[in-house]
Amino acid sequence: MAKTFQGRIFVVRDNIDTDQIIPAQYLNLVPTIHDEYEKLGSHAMCGLPDSAYTTRFVAAGKMKTDYPIIVAGRNFGCGSSREHAPIALGAAGVKAIIAESYARIFFRNCVATGELYPIDAQERLCDTLKTGQVGTVYLQENTLEVEGKTFSLKPLGDVMPVIESGGIFNFARQNGLINTASNAA
Amino acid sequence: MTLTEQLLARASRREKVAPGDNIWVSVDVLMTHDVCGPGTIGVFKREFGREARVWDANRVVIIPDHYIFSADAKCNRNVDILREFAREQGIRHFYDIIDDPKGLWKFDSVKGPVKRQYGSHYAGVCHTALAERGHTRPGEVLLGTDSHTCMAGAFNQFATGIGNTDAGFVMGTGRLLIKVPETMHFHLVGELQPGVMGKDVILHLIGEIGFDGATYRAMQFDGPGARSLDMDDRMTIANMAIEAGGKNGIFEFDAKTDAFVREAAKRNGAKADFDPVEADPGQKFVFDRTFDLSKIEPTIAKHPDPGQKALAKQCGDIGLQRAYIGSCTGGKTSDFLAFAKIIRGKRVKIDTFGVPATPQVLEDLRSIKWDGKSVWDVMVDAGVQMTENPGCAACLGGPEDTFGRVNQPMNCIATTNRNFPGRMGHKEARVFLASPATVAASALTGRVTDPREYL
Numbered sequence: 001m002a003k004t005f006q007g008r009i010f011v012v013r014d015n016i017d018t019d020q021i022i023p024a025q026y027l028n029l030v031p032t033i034h035d036e037y038e039k040l041g042s043h044a045m046c047g048l049p050d051s052a053y054t055t056r057f058v059a060a061g062k063m064k065t066d067y068p069i070i071v072a073g074r075n076f077g078c079g080s081s082r083e084h085a086p087i088a089l090g091a092a093g094v095k096a097i098i099a100e101s102y103a104r105i106f107f108r109n110c111v112a113t114g115e116l117y118p119i120d121a122q123e124r125l126c127d128t129l130k131t132g133q134v135g136t137v138y139l140q141e142n143t144l145e146v147e148g149k150t151f152s153l154k155p156l157g158d159v160m161p162v163i164e165s166g167g168i169f170n171f172a173r174q175n176g177l178i179n180t181a182s183n184a185a
Numbered sequence: 186m187t188l189t190e191q192l193l194a195r196a197s198r199r200e201k202v203a204p205g206d207n208i209w210v211s212v213d214v215l216m217t218h219d220v221c222g223p224g225t226i227g228v229f230k231r232e233f234g235r236e237a238r239v240w241d242a243n244r245v246v247i248i249p250d251h252y253i254f255s256a257d258a259k260c261n262r263n264v265d266i267l268r269e270f271a272r273e274q275g276i277r278h279f280y281d282i283i284d285d286p287k288g289l290w291k292f293d294s295v296k297g298p299v300k301r302q303y304g305s306h307y308a309g310v311c312h313t314a315l316a317e318r319g320h321t322r323p324g325e326v327l328l329g330t331d332s333h334t335c336m337a338g339a340f341n342q343f344a345t346g347i348g349n350t351d352a353g354f355v356m357g358t359g360r361l362l363i364k365v366p367e368t369m370h371f372h373l374v375g376e377l378q379p380g381v382m383g384k385d386v387i388l389h390l391i392g393e394i395g396f397d398g399a400t401y402r403a404m405q406f407d408g409p410g411a412r413s414l415d416m417d418d419r420m421t422i423a424n425m426a427i428e429a430g431g432k433n434g435i436f437e438f439d440a441k442t443d444a445f446v447r448e449a450a451k452r453n454g455a456k457a458d459f460d461p462v463e464a465d466p467g468q469k470f471v472f473d474r475t476f477d478l479s480k481i482e483p484t485i486a487k488h489p490d491p492g493q494k495a496l497a498k499q500c501g502d503i504g505l506q507r508a509y510i511g512s513c514t515g516g517k518t519s520d521f522l523a524f525a526k527i528i529r530g531k532r533v534k535i536d537t538f539g540v541p542a543t544p545q546v547l548e549d550l551r552s553i554k555w556d557g558k559s560v561w562d563v564m565v566d567a568g569v570q571m572t573e574n575p576g577c578a579a580c581l582g583g584p585e586d587t588f589g590r591v592n593q594p595m596n597c598i599a600t601t602n603r604n605f606p607g608r609m610g611h612k613e614a615r616v617f618l619a620s621p622a623t624v625a626a627s628a629l630t631g632r633v634t635d636p637r638e639y640l
Contacts, residue, residue, distance in 0.1 A: 032227025
């Protein structure tokens with residue numbers, strides 16, 4: 001994955017649980033089947049209540065989101081251990097989440113799959129930023145730039161190379177921890 | 186070392202571990218189900234090869250339970266993927282919905298969701314089934330592709346939920362890299378008062394520490410109060426450690442644990458030898474508080490998260506349109522008995538659905554008789570819509586045709602574990618979490634009601 005990326009920001013608040021990221025009725029889709037992986041992306045974040053979120057994350061009839069960067073409050077990804085959650089976001093085209101904090105299993109699933117970067121913010125950005133603003137994430141510099149303003153981010157540390165290599169299996173192979181070849185198409 | 190540290194030290198063959206250590210842990214049991222199993226199998230085959238074998242076919246337990254009683258073709262297919270894999274790998278502990286190992290599963294819509302549609306191997310909700318079938322053993326490490334896997338911490342073991350990719354790795358290697366969590370100590374004293382259940386305890390504790398108060402941490406429950414709780418209450422409490430963000434919940438081993446585990450192992454012919462861990466006087470905690478169980482009152486968690494604690498007696502203004510009893514957390518035999526005691530001889534005022542967690546629970550409800558009437562009939566006569574098909578059902582919404590699913594905006598009170606927006610189906614509906622006793626009393630009045638009014 002690139003070390004710098006730019007795109008529109010989608011802002012959500014605290015406790016965005018895995019049901020809001022990918023509602024349970026779509027868990028009949030199996031992420032390792034290509035078409036179903038893509039379909040998961042089209043449903044990303046569709047569990048957000050319409051009363052609280054008027055903008056759709058993935059526009060009706062579209063497979064990908066216009067918002068590759070998500071800004072969130074506390075405890076993003078809480079709830080179930082479904083890996084469908086980071087996968088739906090990754091399949092929709094999300095590159096990074098910048099949250100105040102994460103639920104443990106979701107964070108680990110982001111790293112294990114290498115789908116996207118779960119970055120910790122240094123401050124509560126969900127109060128300052130607005131959906132639709134364009135942001136640039138500089139992974140090396142640990143910053144987010146939005147409309148001329150720079151916000152510092154916590155370094156990803158040890159998990160960065162794992163995500164860069166595409167998840168734990170690729171990372172383990174590249175570092176000699178396992179020696180089987182991947183059958184990925 | 187705390188109970189969790191001792192378990193992880195043993196599983197990594199180390200003398201000592203400390204919070205923050207990243208260690209390779211040997212896994213005793215890996216559990217997966219129909220929602221995450223097919224994806225886990227996909228990862229396993231992609232990464233280890235089409236011809237790869239699981240690290241130990243006797244240690245992989247597969248329990249279809251989530252989307253079984255649905256006409257959705259993909260849901261039915263997912264159970265077939267599990268069956269094919271179990272056959273190919275020689276997995277003994279596969280609790281299939283049908284009896285024919287070469288057959289295909291197809292839900293019969295004409296028969297519908299209420300009449301029995303399962304064979305002789307089906308086990309119901311995975312966490313309850315793991316315990317019932319003797320797969321939860323003190324001293325062991327249990328990983329599962331489900332966040333409520335932490336329920337097995339009731340049995341003095343390290344148990345936590347993992348994703349498909351991690352589970353695929355475990356399938357191939359039997360090991361996983363785990364960070365040792367800090368431990369929060371919940372020292373329990375006193376005993377539960379009548380009308381108060383394990384569910385009230387955990388809702389109270391989550392409310393005290395907040396919805397993310399245990400993130401990355403172990404929750405250790407011990408002391409005389411913990412020992413006074415029966416195994417079902419301990420399971421309910423450990424089950425919801427994840428609702429405070431916890432990595433695992435853990436109880437001490439005692440005679441009650443021993444009796445439960447031995448009975449379960451005998452019932453299913455499972456491995457019965459185990460080696461519990463005991464508290465170490467030098468253990469260090471990141472949080473240490475004493476809670477008096479006798480002071481805990483019937484507690485609910487209001488929408489929209491499990492940390493929204495309130496006393497049932499102060500929530501009488503919350504009107505309800507639905508009540509629901511079921512799930513790993515609140516669908517055990519003891520949960521139904523507590524519910525039935527309250528509604529016995531009365532009529533529910535709102536739509537009320539009952540889903541036994543497992544076939545064993547269903548059998549118990551049919552065989553336990555009060556004045557010649559089965560508990561099942563007590564439920565039905567009170568107006569509760571009961572299904573003979575145990576499973577996760579509407580606890581997590583599921584496909585649209587799921588029994589009890591909340592398909593419109595409404596207020597639902599449930600014995601389940603989670604109440605974020607959309608959890609039971611409609612994303613504008615509101616779910617209130619409560620004990621089976623509180624859900625029963627509330628079903629009678631149509632508003633949140635303290636069950637002690639009906640004792």
